[in-house]
Amino acid sequence: MGAYPQRPPADPAVVERGKAIYGVQCSFCHGSDARGGEGGPNLLRSQLVLNDQKGEAMAPVIQNGRIDQGMPKFDLTAAQISDVAAYIHSFRVGGYDISRERPESILVGDAKEGETYFKAKCASCHSVTGDLKGLGARFTDPKLLQNFFLMPGGGRGGFGGGGGGVANNVPPTTVTVTPAGGPKVEGRLGRIDDFIVVLMEADGTQRTFRRDGDTPKVDVHDPLQPHKDLLRVYTDRDIHNLTSYLVSVK
Numbered sequence: 001m002g003a004y005p006q007r008p009p010a011d012p013a014v015v016e017r018g019k020a021i022y023g024v025q026c027s028f029c030h031g032s033d034a035r036g037g038e039g040g041p042n043l044l045r046s047q048l049v050l051n052d053q054k055g056e057a058m059a060p061v062i063q064n065g066r067i068d069q070g071m072p073k074f075d076l077t078a079a080q081i082s083d084v085a086a087y088i089h090s091f092r093v094g095g096y097d098i099s100r101e102r103p104e105s106i107l108v109g110d111a112k113e114g115e116t117y118f119k120a121k122c123a124s125c126h127s128v129t130g131d132l133k134g135l136g137a138r139f140t141d142p143k144l145l146q147n148f149f150l151m152p153g154g155g156r157g158g159f160g161g162g163g164g165g166v167a168n169n170v171p172p173t174t175v176t177v178t179p180a181g182g183p184k185v186e187g188r189l190g191r192i193d194d195f196i197v198v199l200m201e202a203d204g205t206q207r208t209f210r211r212d213g214d215t216p217k218v219d220v221h222d223p224l225q226p227h228k229d230l231l232r233v234y235t236d237r238d239i240h241n242l243t244s245y246l247v248s249v250k
């Protein structure tokens with residue numbers, strides 16, 4: 001990997017706009033200093049980010065996501081992406097800038113409002129006296145708890161296994177493929193794109209199917225789809241309120 005390029009300083013107003021987007025949409029996975037977190041890799045060591053000038057290389061990743069890999073897609077315009085890119089490129093990599101390392105406390109939310117939000121948006125699937133009992137006690141760092149509820153099992157690799165570094169109960173993403181005329185095949189999703197779908201059957205057999213439009217028929221069942229959908233609707237406030245509430249769930 002080459003040295004991180006020295007870039008001419010960007011317009012501070014652009015960097016500020018990028019920072020605002022990054023803070024809400026990206027920092028909880030990639031870290032407030034872009035050096036990676038529980039859910040996402042270090043962006044400052046990424047070859048793709050290194051090669052990027054004004055967001056053009058990051059845009060496809062941000063706009064399409066890498067859903068299987070735990071990177072959601074974001075509905076950001078090219079201008080917003082170039083602002084975020086300017087912000088990410090503004091980090092100094094050689095000299096360690098400690099002021100950026102420590103995020104301000106994230107327990108700035110209102111636990112009562114967090115509870116109300118939980119009842120409205122989460123209680124259909126979870127209960128703080130049932131499956132989430134003791135949640136607050138499982139994490140000493142509220143930031144990790146926040147990453148965990150935002151994207152349980154974040155950064156899962158192929159076949160939905162491991163990754164993320166936090167023990168969790170997240171069932172794997174599965175897929176059903178129905179070839180024309182053939183019997184259905186079901187298994188854990190390995191990889192999927194417009195041309196190919198790879199799955200692993202219950203006995204460990206790996207199967208690969210070529211895709212051509214709607215043939216074969218492919219149905220993906222991602223247990224975390226509701227969480228991915230929520231990522232697009234939370235406001236910064238919702239997230240802070242929820243975190244403040246959930247740390248108190250003993």
Ligand code: HEC
Nearest residue numbers: 025026029039040046047048058061066069070071151155
């Ligand atoms: C829920 C967690 C999460 C969020 C939120 C998130 N990312 Fe990611 N991001 C990931 C993961 C996981 C990967 C690694 C995907 C892979 O393995 O290919 C990734 C990969 C990337 C990459 C590609 C890095 C490379 O070297 O291939 C870029 C660029 C990136 N993210 C930028 C962003 C930006 C900008 C935002 C905010 C708009 C953002 N991400 C929000 C989890 C996240």
Ligand code: HEC
Nearest residue numbers: 121122124125126148149152168169170171223224226230
């Ligand atoms: C439509 C159902 C659904 C909704 C709504 C939902 N979740 Fe989840 N959540 C899941 C599934 C499925 C999992 C993965 C299996 C599991 O861990 O229970 C999960 C996992 C989790 C986990 C990890 C549990 C563990 O111990 O592994 C946390 C924490 C969590 N969700 C918090 C929330 C919060 C907070 C909200 C509301 C903002 C929410 N969820 C909304 C379905 C949902």
